[in-house]
Amino acid sequence: MKSTMMQVPLSTNMILERAGTYFGERQVLGRLPDKRYASRSYAEVYRRARQLAQALREELAVPRNEAVATLCWNHAWHLECYFGIPAAGAVLHTLNLRLSPAEIAYIVDDAGDRVVIVDDVLLPLWEKVRPLLRASNPRLVVVPYAGGMALPDGALGYESLIDRDASAYAYPVQDENEPVGMCYTSGTTGQPKGVVYSHRSMVLHAAVGCVPDLFDLSARDRVLLVTPMFHANAWAVPFSALMAGADQIMPGPHLGGEDLLDLMEHAQPTLALGVPTIWMMIHQALEAPTRERRLPKGMRMLVGGAAVPTSMIANFARHDMHIVQGWGMTETSPLGSVPVVKPETLELPLSQQHERRAMQGIATPLVEMRIADETGAPQPWDGQSSGEVQVRGPWVTGDYHGVPRDPAKFTADGWLRTGDVGTIDADGYMRIVDRSKDLIKSGGEWISSVDLENLVMNHPDVAEAAVIAIAHPKWGERPLVVAVRRAGAEVDSAGLREFLRPKLARFALPDDFEWVDAIPRTSTGKFLKTRLRELYRDRVSASPD
Structure with a gap:
């Protein structure tokens, strides 16, 4: 026996068409650089994403399955790129604007980006990236996020690029396993590596994300995307939100x-x-x-x-x-x-x-x-x-x-x-x-830095805390607690240790504390433990023998 089901390839174009057909009145609410509010309907996002797709294929001649990068904050233009770039048969590649220029340049070269779509307010960052490129010479398209800024030589304006009639635009015929987007890992243990998503994987992820025990999304929801759209595609929530017809709220850089x-x-x-x-x-x-x-x-x-x-x-x-x-x-x-x-x-x-x-x-x-x-x-x-x-x-x-x-x-x-x-x-x-790599081995016993961090942050006077291993002459490693006090709090190391004492085995109870104004973070907001290890690499634990 054979299945009688239709063989219809999955595609993010299906999500775009669904939004344009059924949820055109839904809104994308964003904040501009000057904090004014601006909104755009899904009907407009649908029309403009298709115009972008046509421009990428016809005017910029982006080859099929080639990467087109975005260097943008969270806003409606970026959402158009999420769907317009794949609608052109190209690959959406979101660049992390919090990385260093050298790291961004490495990633652009590695991905082979043919076009980079960048916010006008991020042009100073791009100008630091451009001289560091070795293998790529992408065309630059500038989004008028702040507006009124002059275009660099050779750059195209986003609005003028998509100013065309795309009502008859036809999506390229694609297999569902062809690439739709790519993101790079954080590179904490070497150079960042590219992960390439397929149309099939993205559509399945979007559909499952809508179920009640996950995002629980419907057309009655309003979704605030604080997570950057360059961080794992904002956890791919924009795809689920558009599929469900939920409003989207974009904070931009604020x-x-x-x-x-x-x-x-x-x-x-x-x-x-x-x-x-x-x-x-x-x-x-x-x-x-x-x-x-x-x-x-x-x-x-x-x-x-x-x-x-x-x-x-x-x-x-x-x-x-x-x-x-x-x-x-x-x-x-x-x-x-x-x-x-x-x-x-x-x-x-x-x-x-x-x-x-x-x-x-x-x-x-x-x-x-x-x-x-x-x-x-x-x-x-x-x-x-x-x-x-x-x-x-x-x-x-x-x-x-x-x-x-x-x-x-x-x-x-x-x-x-x-x-x-x-x-x-x-x-x-x-x-x-x-x-x-973050587990602490002390005298043959394993100590979880995550568990210890959570216990420390349960103290009402601690705003945040990170835990790393430092050397001990007898036990090999001991935990160092790096903590930030809440505003106006006066908790000290002795008080924090007494708070932890009944909650931990003796071997896991820390003796070493460092109070700081802020804990360094990665580009995605996680504690940057590699930096903490550098700062305290010569620290020897005060734990008694």
């Missing part, structure tokens, strides 16, 4: 706590997404005794990029704002798992509910997950046995762009080795113990 609270009051989002450090900052602003905020009741917050402390979940719950933690990485598009709230979870005491929500959760639909020890042997799901988290699925990468297959990143039977160490309990809930 990412301070007060700015985001102002935007939330104005736009009243039902879902917002961002890394934990963003929400720490928002909570501090929310608790400041300046004025009462009229925030949307019941707002959901999708948080990812780093582990979420239980204290953060509890703090926002008091404001009727509910955190959903997601786990994933660039290589997983990025949805890998979420802590699905099963009915039995709601029967637990509130503190235990928060602990369950702070886990990384169960694998998303269509993704498989396992943990394995150093020999590759699968570990039991007992909540205690730990091992490397490994995944596979239709939106999990099986390779990297332009480099030989790395056996250190993929198992012989085809699973992605994530580098995260975790446990899985009998109910299938995964908990990240640490990154393999």
